[in-house]
Amino acid sequence: MTTAETVLLAAAVMLALLVIGNIGVAKLAERRNPPIGKFLECDGVVLHYIDRGDPAAPCVVLLHGNGSMIQDFTISGLVDLLARSKRVVCFDRPGFGYSQRPRLRIWGAAAQAALLGKALNQLGIRNPVVLGHSWGAFVAMALAVRKDFPIRGLVLASGYYFPTVRWDVWLMSAPAIPVLGDLVSYTVAPIISWAILPAALRKIFAPRAVPQSFKNEFPASLVLRPTQLRAAAEESALLIPTAAEFQTYYSTMGEQVHIFHGIEDQVIERKQARDLHHALSRSDVHLIPNAGHMVTHADLAAIVDAINSMTHS
Template sequence: MARPDRRHLLGGLAGAAALALGGCSRIADRREERIESSTPPVGRIMRINGRNVHVWVGGQGPDLVLIHGGASNLRDLVDVLAPRLTDRYRVIAFDRPGHGYTDRASASYEGVNNTRGESPAQQATLLRAAARAMGVDRPIVLGHSVGASVALAWAMKSQDAAAALVLLSGAVMPYDGELPLYYQISATELGNKRAVPLITALTPPRYVEIALARAFAPQSPPQSFLDHSGVDLALRQQTIRAGTQQVRDLPGYLAEMSKRYASLYLPVEIVYGDRDQILPPELQSVPLARAIPNARLTRLRGVGHMPHYAETARVVDAIDRAALRAGVK
Protein backbone atom coordinates (compact mmCIF):
# COMPACT_ATOMS: atom_id res chain seq x y z
CA MET A 1 0.00 0.00 0.00
CA ALA A 2 1.37 3.41 -0.94
CA ARG A 3 2.26 5.75 1.91
CA PRO A 4 0.29 9.05 1.98
CA ASP A 5 2.26 12.10 0.92
CA ARG A 6 2.81 15.06 3.29
CA ARG A 7 -0.09 17.05 1.83
CA HIS A 8 -2.59 14.24 2.38
CA LEU A 9 -1.18 13.51 5.84
CA LEU A 10 -1.50 17.13 6.96
CA GLY A 11 -4.96 17.30 5.46
CA GLY A 12 -6.00 14.21 7.35
CA LEU A 13 -4.60 15.58 10.63
CA ALA A 14 -6.40 18.88 10.11
CA GLY A 15 -9.63 17.04 9.44
CA ALA A 16 -9.20 14.93 12.57
CA ALA A 17 -8.49 18.05 14.62
CA ALA A 18 -11.59 19.75 13.23
CA LEU A 19 -13.71 16.72 14.13
CA ALA A 20 -12.24 16.65 17.65
CA LEU A 21 -12.87 20.35 18.14
CA GLY A 22 -16.36 19.98 16.78
CA GLY A 23 -16.94 17.23 19.32
CA CYS A 24 -15.61 19.47 22.09
CA SER A 25 -17.94 22.25 21.00
CA ARG A 26 -20.91 19.91 21.30
CA ILE A 27 -19.70 18.74 24.71
CA ALA A 28 -19.22 22.38 25.76
CA ASP A 29 -22.74 23.28 24.65
CA ARG A 30 -24.25 20.39 26.57
CA ARG A 31 -22.26 21.29 29.67
CA GLU A 32 -23.50 24.87 29.47
CA GLU A 33 -27.09 23.61 29.24
CA ARG A 34 -26.60 21.53 32.39
CA ILE A 35 -24.97 24.45 34.24
CA GLU A 36 -27.77 26.87 33.37
CA SER A 37 -30.45 24.31 34.18
CA SER A 38 -29.01 23.79 37.67
CA THR A 39 -28.23 27.49 38.24
CA PRO A 40 -31.09 29.61 36.87
CA PRO A 41 -31.41 33.37 37.38
CA VAL A 42 -32.31 34.33 40.95
CA GLY A 43 -33.55 37.81 40.03
CA ARG A 44 -35.24 39.27 36.99
CA ILE A 45 -33.98 40.04 33.51
CA MET A 46 -34.30 43.67 32.41
CA ARG A 47 -34.04 44.78 28.81
CA ILE A 48 -31.79 47.85 28.70
CA ASN A 49 -30.65 49.41 25.42
CA GLY A 50 -31.18 46.10 23.67
CA ARG A 51 -29.18 44.18 26.31
CA ASN A 52 -30.32 41.69 28.95
CA VAL A 53 -29.32 42.73 32.48
CA HIS A 54 -29.84 40.34 35.39
CA VAL A 55 -30.70 42.12 38.65
CA TRP A 56 -31.66 40.96 42.14
CA VAL A 57 -33.54 43.40 44.41
CA GLY A 58 -34.56 43.11 48.04
CA GLY A 59 -35.31 45.26 51.08
CA GLN A 60 -36.24 48.89 51.64
CA GLY A 61 -34.25 52.01 52.45
CA PRO A 62 -31.36 53.88 50.81
CA ASP A 63 -30.20 52.28 47.57
CA LEU A 64 -27.15 50.01 47.80
CA VAL A 65 -25.76 48.58 44.56
CA LEU A 66 -23.58 45.44 44.68
CA ILE A 67 -21.12 44.67 41.85
CA HIS A 68 -19.33 41.31 41.94
CA GLY A 69 -15.78 40.49 40.93
CA GLY A 70 -14.19 38.31 38.25
CA ALA A 71 -15.30 34.77 37.36
CA SER A 72 -18.35 35.33 39.53
CA ASN A 73 -21.95 36.52 39.50
CA LEU A 74 -24.36 38.42 41.72
CA ARG A 75 -25.03 35.40 43.95
CA ASP A 76 -21.55 35.81 45.44
CA LEU A 77 -22.45 39.10 47.16
CA VAL A 78 -26.20 38.58 47.58
CA ASP A 79 -25.98 35.31 49.48
CA VAL A 80 -23.64 36.59 52.18
CA LEU A 81 -24.46 40.30 52.43
CA ALA A 82 -28.15 40.74 51.59
CA PRO A 83 -29.51 38.95 54.70
CA ARG A 84 -27.66 41.49 56.86
CA LEU A 85 -28.70 44.55 54.87
CA THR A 86 -32.24 44.30 53.52
CA ASP A 87 -33.76 45.43 56.83
CA ARG A 88 -32.41 48.96 56.18
CA TYR A 89 -31.33 49.20 52.52
CA ARG A 90 -32.83 48.50 49.15
CA VAL A 91 -30.14 46.10 47.93
CA ILE A 92 -29.69 45.96 44.15
CA ALA A 93 -27.20 43.41 42.81
CA PHE A 94 -26.22 43.12 39.15
CA ASP A 95 -24.46 40.53 37.06
CA ARG A 96 -21.66 42.39 35.29
CA PRO A 97 -21.67 42.39 31.46
CA GLY A 98 -20.82 38.94 30.13
CA HIS A 99 -21.24 37.28 33.53
CA GLY A 100 -24.14 35.42 35.08
CA TYR A 101 -27.18 36.29 32.98
CA THR A 102 -26.19 39.77 31.79
CA ASP A 103 -25.24 40.22 28.12
CA ARG A 104 -22.02 41.80 26.96
CA ALA A 105 -22.22 45.60 27.07
CA SER A 106 -23.00 45.79 23.35
CA ALA A 107 -23.40 43.41 20.44
CA SER A 108 -19.93 44.39 19.16
CA TYR A 109 -18.38 42.42 22.04
CA GLU A 110 -20.20 39.19 21.29
CA GLY A 111 -19.01 36.21 19.29
CA VAL A 112 -15.74 34.49 18.60
CA ASN A 113 -14.35 37.26 16.39
CA ASN A 114 -14.23 39.83 19.19
CA THR A 115 -11.02 40.03 21.22
CA ARG A 116 -11.76 43.22 23.20
CA GLY A 117 -12.92 43.54 26.79
CA GLU A 118 -15.36 46.18 28.00
CA SER A 119 -13.84 48.97 30.04
CA PRO A 120 -15.03 49.56 33.60
CA ALA A 121 -16.79 52.68 32.28
CA GLN A 122 -18.66 50.70 29.62
CA GLN A 123 -19.75 48.14 32.19
CA ALA A 124 -20.84 50.86 34.60
CA THR A 125 -22.81 52.64 31.88
CA LEU A 126 -25.00 49.60 31.22
CA LEU A 127 -25.57 48.85 34.91
CA ARG A 128 -26.23 52.49 35.72
CA ALA A 129 -28.85 52.63 32.95
CA ALA A 130 -30.56 49.60 34.47
CA ALA A 131 -30.45 51.24 37.90
CA ARG A 132 -31.98 54.44 36.55
CA ALA A 133 -34.80 52.41 35.00
CA MET A 134 -35.54 51.16 38.54
CA GLY A 135 -35.61 54.68 39.97
CA VAL A 136 -32.21 54.44 41.63
CA ASP A 137 -30.68 57.83 42.40
CA ARG A 138 -27.23 58.40 43.97
CA PRO A 139 -26.79 54.92 45.43
CA ILE A 140 -24.04 53.63 47.64
CA VAL A 141 -22.05 51.42 45.25
CA LEU A 142 -20.08 48.42 46.51
CA GLY A 143 -17.63 46.63 44.26
CA HIS A 144 -15.49 43.57 44.95
CA SER A 145 -12.24 42.77 43.12
CA VAL A 146 -12.70 43.64 39.43
CA GLY A 147 -16.12 44.99 40.38
CA ALA A 148 -14.39 47.72 42.39
CA SER A 149 -13.07 49.23 39.15
CA VAL A 150 -16.64 49.29 37.82
CA ALA A 151 -17.84 50.95 41.04
CA LEU A 152 -15.14 53.61 40.66
CA ALA A 153 -16.13 54.19 37.03
CA TRP A 154 -19.76 54.53 38.15
CA ALA A 155 -18.82 57.28 40.61
CA MET A 156 -16.51 59.03 38.14
CA LYS A 157 -19.32 59.57 35.64
CA SER A 158 -20.44 62.71 37.47
CA GLN A 159 -20.33 64.29 40.93
CA ASP A 160 -23.81 63.02 41.81
CA ALA A 161 -23.60 59.55 40.21
CA ALA A 162 -23.05 57.86 43.59
CA ALA A 163 -23.48 58.86 47.22
CA ALA A 164 -20.54 56.76 48.46
CA LEU A 165 -18.33 53.83 47.51
CA VAL A 166 -17.38 50.65 49.35
CA LEU A 167 -14.47 48.87 47.67
CA LEU A 168 -13.52 45.34 48.74
CA SER A 169 -10.11 43.92 47.74
CA GLY A 170 -10.29 45.97 44.57
CA ALA A 171 -8.48 45.80 41.24
CA VAL A 172 -8.15 49.57 41.20
CA MET A 173 -4.57 50.65 40.46
CA PRO A 174 -2.54 50.16 37.26
CA TYR A 175 -0.12 47.28 37.41
CA ASP A 176 2.70 45.83 35.33
CA GLY A 177 3.63 42.29 34.53
CA GLU A 178 2.28 39.72 32.14
CA LEU A 179 -0.94 38.01 33.09
CA PRO A 180 -1.06 34.19 33.24
CA LEU A 181 -1.55 32.37 29.94
CA TYR A 182 -5.22 31.74 30.76
CA TYR A 183 -5.97 35.45 30.28
CA GLN A 184 -4.32 35.46 26.85
CA ILE A 185 -6.54 32.77 25.33
CA SER A 186 -9.14 35.18 24.03
CA ALA A 187 -6.60 37.72 22.77
CA THR A 188 -6.83 36.11 19.32
CA GLU A 189 -9.68 34.82 17.21
CA LEU A 190 -7.98 31.42 17.12
CA GLY A 191 -7.98 31.24 20.91
CA ASN A 192 -11.62 32.30 21.01
CA LYS A 193 -12.67 29.70 18.49
CA ARG A 194 -10.54 26.78 19.58
CA ALA A 195 -9.30 27.08 23.17
CA VAL A 196 -12.45 28.42 24.85
CA PRO A 197 -14.69 25.47 23.86
CA LEU A 198 -11.97 23.10 25.06
CA ILE A 199 -11.87 24.81 28.46
CA THR A 200 -15.65 24.67 28.83
CA ALA A 201 -15.82 21.06 27.72
CA LEU A 202 -12.86 19.63 29.60
CA THR A 203 -12.19 21.65 32.76
CA PRO A 204 -12.56 19.20 35.65
CA PRO A 205 -14.39 20.10 38.87
CA ARG A 206 -11.10 19.69 40.71
CA TYR A 207 -9.64 22.70 38.87
CA VAL A 208 -12.57 24.85 40.00
CA GLU A 209 -11.96 23.73 43.58
CA ILE A 210 -8.27 24.66 43.33
CA ALA A 211 -9.10 28.12 41.91
CA LEU A 212 -11.61 28.74 44.70
CA ALA A 213 -9.14 27.63 47.36
CA ARG A 214 -6.62 30.15 46.04
CA ALA A 215 -9.19 32.94 45.96
CA PHE A 216 -10.26 32.34 49.58
CA ALA A 217 -6.80 31.57 51.01
CA PRO A 218 -5.82 31.55 53.81
CA GLN A 219 -9.50 30.90 54.57
CA SER A 220 -11.41 28.04 52.93
CA PRO A 221 -14.52 28.41 50.78
CA PRO A 222 -17.56 27.89 53.05
CA GLN A 223 -20.00 25.18 52.12
CA SER A 224 -22.69 27.81 51.55
CA PHE A 225 -20.55 29.34 48.81
CA LEU A 226 -19.93 25.98 47.17
CA ASP A 227 -23.64 25.15 47.28
CA HIS A 228 -25.21 28.44 46.20
CA SER A 229 -22.73 30.75 44.43
CA GLY A 230 -23.25 29.33 40.94
CA VAL A 231 -19.52 29.36 40.32
CA ASP A 232 -19.91 26.92 37.40
CA LEU A 233 -21.57 29.71 35.41
CA ALA A 234 -18.03 31.03 34.90
CA LEU A 235 -17.21 27.95 32.80
CA ARG A 236 -19.56 28.96 29.99
CA GLN A 237 -17.89 30.10 26.79
CA GLN A 238 -19.31 33.63 26.80
CA THR A 239 -18.24 34.15 30.40
CA ILE A 240 -14.72 32.85 29.79
CA ARG A 241 -14.35 35.25 26.88
CA ALA A 242 -15.79 38.20 28.79
CA GLY A 243 -13.80 37.55 31.94
CA THR A 244 -10.43 36.99 30.30
CA GLN A 245 -10.82 39.90 27.89
CA GLN A 246 -11.93 42.33 30.60
CA VAL A 247 -9.13 41.38 32.99
CA ARG A 248 -6.50 41.38 30.25
CA ASP A 249 -7.46 44.90 29.13
CA LEU A 250 -8.02 46.27 32.65
CA PRO A 251 -4.48 47.62 33.38
CA GLY A 252 -4.68 50.06 30.49
CA TYR A 253 -8.07 51.33 31.61
CA LEU A 254 -6.88 51.69 35.21
CA ALA A 255 -3.85 53.69 34.08
CA GLU A 256 -6.23 56.30 32.67
CA MET A 257 -8.78 56.12 35.49
CA SER A 258 -6.16 56.54 38.21
CA LYS A 259 -5.25 59.99 36.86
CA ARG A 260 -8.68 61.19 38.04
CA TYR A 261 -8.89 59.54 41.47
CA ALA A 262 -7.84 62.75 43.23
CA SER A 263 -11.00 64.41 41.92
CA LEU A 264 -13.27 61.99 43.81
CA TYR A 265 -14.59 63.70 46.92
CA LEU A 266 -17.43 61.39 47.87
CA PRO A 267 -17.00 59.13 50.95
CA VAL A 268 -15.04 55.98 50.08
CA GLU A 269 -14.61 52.97 52.35
CA ILE A 270 -11.80 50.63 51.29
CA VAL A 271 -11.65 47.19 52.91
CA TYR A 272 -8.91 44.66 52.27
CA GLY A 273 -7.38 41.52 53.70
CA ASP A 274 -3.67 41.72 54.40
CA ARG A 275 -3.21 38.11 53.20
CA ASP A 276 -4.79 38.69 49.79
CA GLN A 277 -2.89 36.55 47.25
CA ILE A 278 -4.93 37.66 44.25
CA LEU A 279 -4.55 41.45 44.43
CA PRO A 280 -1.69 42.41 46.78
CA PRO A 281 -3.04 45.24 48.96
CA GLU A 282 0.27 47.13 48.99
CA LEU A 283 -0.15 47.51 45.21
CA GLN A 284 -3.90 48.09 45.11
CA SER A 285 -6.03 49.07 48.14
CA VAL A 286 -3.32 50.90 50.09
CA PRO A 287 -2.18 53.25 47.29
CA LEU A 288 -5.81 53.83 46.30
CA ALA A 289 -6.51 55.14 49.80
CA ARG A 290 -3.67 57.63 49.37
CA ALA A 291 -5.00 58.72 45.97
CA ILE A 292 -8.60 59.49 47.00
CA PRO A 293 -9.04 62.49 49.32
CA ASN A 294 -12.02 61.20 51.31
CA ALA A 295 -11.03 57.53 51.60
CA ARG A 296 -11.02 55.47 54.78
CA LEU A 297 -8.98 52.26 54.86
CA THR A 298 -9.85 49.13 56.85
CA ARG A 299 -7.25 46.39 57.15
CA LEU A 300 -8.47 42.90 58.03
CA ARG A 301 -5.67 40.88 59.57
CA GLY A 302 -5.20 37.35 58.35
CA VAL A 303 -7.88 37.69 55.66
CA GLY A 304 -7.55 36.88 51.96
CA HIS A 305 -9.33 38.05 48.85
CA MET A 306 -12.89 37.37 50.04
CA PRO A 307 -13.42 39.69 53.04
CA HIS A 308 -17.21 39.61 52.71
CA TYR A 309 -17.08 35.93 53.71
CA ALA A 310 -14.19 36.02 56.16
CA GLU A 311 -15.28 39.18 58.03
CA THR A 312 -18.87 39.79 56.97
CA ALA A 313 -19.68 41.97 60.00
CA ARG A 314 -16.71 44.28 59.30
CA VAL A 315 -17.83 44.71 55.69
CA VAL A 316 -21.38 45.52 56.82
CA ASP A 317 -19.91 48.07 59.24
CA ALA A 318 -18.08 49.70 56.33
CA ILE A 319 -21.34 49.93 54.35
CA ASP A 320 -23.11 51.55 57.32
CA ARG A 321 -20.22 54.02 57.77
CA ALA A 322 -20.40 54.94 54.09
CA ALA A 323 -24.14 55.59 54.41
CA LEU A 324 -23.65 57.77 57.48
CA ARG A 325 -20.79 59.70 55.93
CA ALA A 326 -22.88 60.30 52.81
CA GLY A 327 -25.86 61.45 54.85
CA VAL A 328 -28.24 58.91 53.37
CA LYS A 329 -28.90 57.07 56.63
Protein backbone atom coordinates (compact mmCIF):
# COMPACT_ATOMS: atom_id res chain seq x y z
CA MET A 1 0.00 0.00 0.00
CA THR A 2 1.38 3.40 -0.99
CA THR A 3 1.67 6.33 1.38
CA ALA A 4 -1.20 8.10 -0.39
CA GLU A 5 -3.42 5.04 -0.05
CA THR A 6 -2.55 4.74 3.64
CA VAL A 7 -3.43 8.39 4.24
CA LEU A 8 -6.73 8.02 2.39
CA LEU A 9 -7.60 4.87 4.32
CA ALA A 10 -6.77 6.53 7.63
CA ALA A 11 -8.90 9.55 6.69
CA ALA A 12 -11.82 7.32 5.71
CA VAL A 13 -11.59 5.42 8.99
CA MET A 14 -11.44 8.68 10.94
CA LEU A 15 -14.51 10.04 9.14
CA ALA A 16 -16.39 6.80 9.73
CA LEU A 17 -15.57 6.92 13.43
CA LEU A 18 -16.73 10.54 13.63
CA VAL A 19 -20.02 9.70 11.92
CA ILE A 20 -20.67 6.72 14.19
CA GLY A 21 -19.63 8.70 17.26
CA ASN A 22 -21.85 11.69 16.44
CA ILE A 23 -24.86 9.47 15.75
CA GLY A 24 -24.30 7.75 19.08
CA VAL A 25 -23.96 11.05 20.94
CA ALA A 26 -27.17 12.30 19.31
CA LYS A 27 -29.06 9.19 20.42
CA LEU A 28 -27.69 9.60 23.94
CA ALA A 29 -28.81 13.25 23.98
CA GLU A 30 -32.33 12.19 23.04
CA ARG A 31 -32.45 9.57 25.78
CA ARG A 32 -31.34 12.13 28.35
CA ASN A 33 -33.73 14.80 27.07
CA PRO A 34 -37.02 13.14 26.09
CA PRO A 35 -39.86 15.10 24.48
CA ILE A 36 -41.71 17.44 26.85
CA GLY A 37 -44.88 17.75 24.78
CA LYS A 38 -47.21 15.96 22.42
CA PHE A 39 -46.99 14.93 18.77
CA LEU A 40 -49.29 15.41 15.83
CA GLU A 41 -48.88 14.42 12.19
CA CYS A 42 -49.71 17.08 9.66
CA ASP A 43 -49.20 16.86 5.91
CA GLY A 44 -46.90 13.88 6.41
CA VAL A 45 -44.71 15.68 8.97
CA VAL A 46 -44.59 14.82 12.68
CA LEU A 47 -44.56 17.96 14.82
CA HIS A 48 -43.73 18.22 18.53
CA TYR A 49 -45.65 20.84 20.52
CA ILE A 50 -46.93 21.85 23.92
CA ASP A 51 -50.46 23.08 24.63
CA ARG A 52 -50.89 24.85 27.97
CA GLY A 53 -53.53 26.94 29.72
CA ASP A 54 -57.29 27.21 29.25
CA PRO A 55 -58.40 25.61 25.93
CA ALA A 56 -61.37 28.02 25.80
CA ALA A 57 -59.23 31.16 26.29
CA PRO A 58 -57.73 33.30 23.50
CA CYS A 59 -54.73 31.52 22.03
CA VAL A 60 -51.10 32.61 21.72
CA VAL A 61 -48.75 30.71 19.39
CA LEU A 62 -45.00 30.90 20.11
CA LEU A 63 -42.38 30.30 17.39
CA HIS A 64 -38.73 30.02 18.41
CA GLY A 65 -35.65 31.20 16.58
CA ASN A 66 -33.00 29.42 14.54
CA GLY A 67 -31.25 26.58 16.36
CA SER A 68 -33.60 26.65 19.32
CA MET A 69 -36.69 24.74 20.47
CA ILE A 70 -39.72 24.86 22.77
CA GLN A 71 -37.59 25.01 25.92
CA ASP A 72 -36.46 28.53 25.04
CA PHE A 73 -39.95 29.76 25.94
CA THR A 74 -40.60 27.45 28.88
CA ILE A 75 -37.31 28.31 30.61
CA SER A 76 -37.84 32.06 30.15
CA GLY A 77 -41.13 31.78 32.04
CA LEU A 78 -43.14 33.22 29.14
CA VAL A 79 -45.26 30.08 28.71
CA ASP A 80 -46.23 29.98 32.39
CA LEU A 81 -47.07 33.69 32.50
CA LEU A 82 -49.25 33.55 29.41
CA ALA A 83 -50.93 30.29 30.42
CA ARG A 84 -52.48 32.01 33.46
CA SER A 85 -55.08 33.59 31.20
CA LYS A 86 -54.44 32.24 27.68
CA ARG A 87 -54.16 29.04 25.75
CA VAL A 88 -50.50 28.78 24.79
CA VAL A 89 -49.31 26.57 21.94
CA CYS A 90 -45.62 26.30 21.20
CA PHE A 91 -44.09 24.20 18.40
CA ASP A 92 -40.66 22.86 17.74
CA ARG A 93 -40.37 24.26 14.23
CA PRO A 94 -39.48 21.71 11.48
CA GLY A 95 -36.02 20.25 12.06
CA PHE A 96 -35.65 21.50 15.62
CA GLY A 97 -36.26 19.72 18.89
CA TYR A 98 -38.42 16.71 18.07
CA SER A 99 -40.17 17.97 14.93
CA GLN A 100 -39.35 16.39 11.59
CA ARG A 101 -37.91 18.29 8.61
CA PRO A 102 -38.28 16.09 5.50
CA ARG A 103 -35.42 16.59 3.07
CA LEU A 104 -37.57 16.74 -0.08
CA ARG A 105 -38.92 20.21 0.75
CA ILE A 106 -37.25 23.60 1.04
CA TRP A 107 -38.34 24.73 4.48
CA GLY A 108 -38.56 28.45 3.96
CA ALA A 109 -40.84 30.64 6.05
CA ALA A 110 -43.83 30.20 3.72
CA ALA A 111 -43.54 26.40 3.77
CA GLN A 112 -43.31 26.37 7.56
CA ALA A 113 -46.28 28.72 7.87
CA ALA A 114 -48.37 26.53 5.56
CA LEU A 115 -47.57 23.46 7.67
CA LEU A 116 -48.14 25.18 11.02
CA GLY A 117 -51.37 26.75 9.81
CA LYS A 118 -52.70 23.27 9.00
CA ALA A 119 -51.47 21.99 12.37
CA LEU A 120 -53.23 24.82 14.20
CA ASN A 121 -56.43 24.03 12.32
CA GLN A 122 -56.10 20.40 13.44
CA LEU A 123 -55.88 21.67 17.02
CA GLY A 124 -59.01 23.78 16.54
CA ILE A 125 -57.16 27.07 16.89
CA ARG A 126 -58.29 30.19 15.03
CA ASN A 127 -57.40 33.87 15.36
CA PRO A 128 -54.39 33.49 17.66
CA VAL A 129 -51.83 36.08 18.52
CA VAL A 130 -48.57 34.80 17.03
CA LEU A 131 -45.18 35.59 18.57
CA GLY A 132 -42.06 34.89 16.54
CA HIS A 133 -38.55 35.28 17.90
CA SER A 134 -35.57 35.87 15.57
CA TRP A 135 -35.99 33.54 12.55
CA GLY A 136 -39.39 32.60 13.95
CA ALA A 137 -40.51 36.17 13.17
CA PHE A 138 -40.36 35.26 9.46
CA VAL A 139 -42.69 32.33 10.06
CA ALA A 140 -45.04 34.48 12.13
CA MET A 141 -45.25 37.05 9.34
CA ALA A 142 -45.72 34.31 6.74
CA LEU A 143 -48.72 33.10 8.76
CA ALA A 144 -50.07 36.65 8.86
CA VAL A 145 -50.07 37.07 5.07
CA ARG A 146 -51.83 33.77 4.41
CA LYS A 147 -55.46 34.11 3.35
CA ASP A 148 -56.56 30.78 4.80
CA PHE A 149 -55.54 31.31 8.44
CA PRO A 150 -56.68 34.51 10.17
CA ILE A 151 -54.69 35.77 13.13
CA ARG A 152 -55.44 38.38 15.78
CA GLY A 153 -52.06 40.09 15.80
CA LEU A 154 -48.30 39.68 15.76
CA VAL A 155 -45.49 40.06 18.26
CA LEU A 156 -42.10 40.09 16.55
CA ALA A 157 -38.99 39.85 18.71
CA SER A 158 -35.37 40.32 17.61
CA GLY A 159 -36.28 39.83 13.97
CA TYR A 160 -34.30 40.46 10.78
CA TYR A 161 -36.53 42.23 8.28
CA PHE A 162 -34.35 43.93 5.65
CA PRO A 163 -31.34 42.43 3.81
CA THR A 164 -27.87 43.62 4.79
CA VAL A 165 -24.34 42.34 4.31
CA ARG A 166 -23.96 39.42 6.71
CA TRP A 167 -20.78 37.39 6.15
CA ASP A 168 -21.46 35.41 9.30
CA VAL A 169 -24.56 33.74 7.85
CA TRP A 170 -22.56 32.35 4.95
CA LEU A 171 -20.01 30.88 7.35
CA MET A 172 -22.81 29.18 9.29
CA SER A 173 -24.43 27.80 6.14
CA ALA A 174 -21.83 25.13 5.29
CA PRO A 175 -23.81 22.16 6.68
CA ALA A 176 -26.66 23.07 4.30
CA ILE A 177 -24.60 22.39 1.17
CA PRO A 178 -25.93 19.21 -0.52
CA VAL A 179 -23.80 16.09 0.11
CA LEU A 180 -20.84 18.03 1.48
CA GLY A 181 -23.11 19.49 4.13
CA ASP A 182 -24.12 16.05 5.32
CA LEU A 183 -20.48 15.08 5.65
CA VAL A 184 -19.78 18.24 7.65
CA SER A 185 -22.91 17.80 9.80
CA TYR A 186 -22.02 14.26 10.81
CA THR A 187 -18.28 14.77 11.34
CA VAL A 188 -16.76 18.10 12.38
CA ALA A 189 -19.79 20.39 12.78
CA PRO A 190 -20.95 18.95 16.15
CA ILE A 191 -17.41 19.25 17.55
CA ILE A 192 -16.96 22.83 16.32
CA SER A 193 -20.45 23.78 17.52
CA TRP A 194 -19.79 22.28 20.96
CA ALA A 195 -16.59 24.33 21.22
CA ILE A 196 -18.20 27.66 20.27
CA LEU A 197 -21.58 27.17 21.99
CA PRO A 198 -20.65 28.87 25.31
CA ALA A 199 -19.43 31.98 23.48
CA ALA A 200 -22.49 31.96 21.22
CA LEU A 201 -24.81 31.86 24.23
CA ARG A 202 -22.95 34.73 25.89
CA LYS A 203 -23.32 36.76 22.69
CA ILE A 204 -27.06 36.25 22.25
CA PHE A 205 -27.80 37.09 25.89
CA ALA A 206 -25.35 40.00 26.13
CA PRO A 207 -25.20 42.50 27.76
CA ARG A 208 -26.89 40.33 30.39
CA ALA A 209 -25.37 37.12 31.67
CA VAL A 210 -26.71 33.81 30.48
CA PRO A 211 -29.40 32.95 33.07
CA GLN A 212 -28.46 30.10 35.36
CA SER A 213 -31.83 28.49 34.66
CA PHE A 214 -31.01 28.46 30.97
CA LYS A 215 -27.59 26.91 31.61
CA ASN A 216 -29.16 24.23 33.78
CA GLU A 217 -32.31 23.43 31.84
CA PHE A 218 -31.79 24.12 28.15
CA PRO A 219 -31.00 20.79 26.38
CA ALA A 220 -27.92 22.04 24.52
CA SER A 221 -26.94 18.51 23.52
CA LEU A 222 -30.05 18.35 21.31
CA VAL A 223 -28.86 21.48 19.50
CA LEU A 224 -25.62 19.67 18.57
CA ARG A 225 -27.30 16.77 16.77
CA PRO A 226 -26.32 16.62 13.07
CA THR A 227 -29.93 16.90 11.90
CA GLN A 228 -30.56 20.05 13.93
CA LEU A 229 -27.24 21.59 12.86
CA ARG A 230 -28.25 21.06 9.25
CA ALA A 231 -31.66 22.67 9.83
CA ALA A 232 -29.97 25.66 11.47
CA ALA A 233 -27.53 25.96 8.55
CA GLU A 234 -30.40 25.93 6.06
CA GLU A 235 -32.10 28.78 7.89
CA SER A 236 -28.86 30.74 8.00
CA ALA A 237 -28.57 30.34 4.23
CA LEU A 238 -32.17 31.52 3.79
CA LEU A 239 -31.91 34.54 6.10
CA ILE A 240 -31.00 37.27 3.60
CA PRO A 241 -33.11 35.97 0.68
CA THR A 242 -36.14 35.69 2.96
CA ALA A 243 -35.72 39.25 4.23
CA ALA A 244 -35.49 40.46 0.63
CA GLU A 245 -38.65 38.57 -0.29
CA PHE A 246 -40.64 39.80 2.70
CA GLN A 247 -40.14 43.49 1.94
CA THR A 248 -42.99 43.21 -0.58
CA TYR A 249 -45.39 42.07 2.17
CA TYR A 250 -44.97 44.83 4.73
CA SER A 251 -47.23 47.38 3.08
CA THR A 252 -50.06 44.82 2.88
CA MET A 253 -49.97 43.61 6.49
CA GLY A 254 -53.01 45.04 8.27
CA GLU A 255 -52.74 43.23 11.60
CA GLN A 256 -51.61 45.02 14.74
CA VAL A 257 -47.89 44.33 15.22
CA HIS A 258 -45.78 44.82 18.33
CA ILE A 259 -42.06 44.87 17.56
CA PHE A 260 -39.58 44.11 20.34
CA HIS A 261 -35.84 44.50 20.08
CA GLY A 262 -32.99 44.67 22.55
CA ILE A 263 -31.12 47.96 22.28
CA GLU A 264 -27.79 46.15 22.73
CA ASP A 265 -28.54 43.19 20.44
CA GLN A 266 -25.19 41.92 19.09
CA VAL A 267 -26.78 39.60 16.53
CA ILE A 268 -29.28 41.85 14.71
CA GLU A 269 -29.04 45.63 14.87
CA ARG A 270 -31.99 47.50 16.39
CA LYS A 271 -32.31 49.57 13.21
CA GLN A 272 -34.12 46.57 11.75
CA ALA A 273 -36.95 47.06 14.26
CA ARG A 274 -37.21 50.78 13.63
CA ASP A 275 -37.26 50.32 9.85
CA LEU A 276 -40.00 47.69 10.08
CA HIS A 277 -42.06 50.01 12.32
CA HIS A 278 -41.93 52.66 9.60
CA ALA A 279 -42.82 50.14 6.88
CA LEU A 280 -45.94 48.78 8.60
CA SER A 281 -49.32 50.47 8.76
CA ARG A 282 -50.17 49.40 12.34
CA SER A 283 -47.24 48.80 14.66
CA ASP A 284 -45.68 49.73 17.96
CA VAL A 285 -41.96 49.40 18.52
CA HIS A 286 -40.50 48.53 21.92
CA LEU A 287 -36.73 49.02 22.22
CA ILE A 288 -35.74 47.31 25.45
CA PRO A 289 -32.77 48.79 27.36
CA ASN A 290 -30.05 46.54 28.77
CA ALA A 291 -31.26 43.70 26.55
CA GLY A 292 -29.75 41.75 23.69
CA HIS A 293 -30.96 39.23 21.16
CA MET A 294 -32.81 37.15 23.76
CA VAL A 295 -35.24 39.96 24.44
CA THR A 296 -37.90 37.34 25.22
CA HIS A 297 -35.97 36.66 28.43
CA ALA A 298 -35.43 40.33 29.24
CA ASP A 299 -38.86 42.00 29.58
CA LEU A 300 -41.60 39.41 29.93
CA ALA A 301 -44.06 41.89 31.43
CA ALA A 302 -43.94 44.15 28.36
CA ILE A 303 -44.41 41.22 26.01
CA VAL A 304 -47.35 39.87 28.01
CA ASP A 305 -48.91 43.35 28.10
CA ALA A 306 -48.60 43.62 24.31
CA ILE A 307 -50.27 40.24 23.84
CA ASN A 308 -53.02 41.15 26.31
CA SER A 309 -53.72 44.37 24.42
CA MET A 310 -54.52 42.33 21.32
CA THR A 311 -56.48 39.53 22.94
CA HIS A 312 -58.66 41.95 24.90
CA SER A 313 -59.49 44.16 21.94
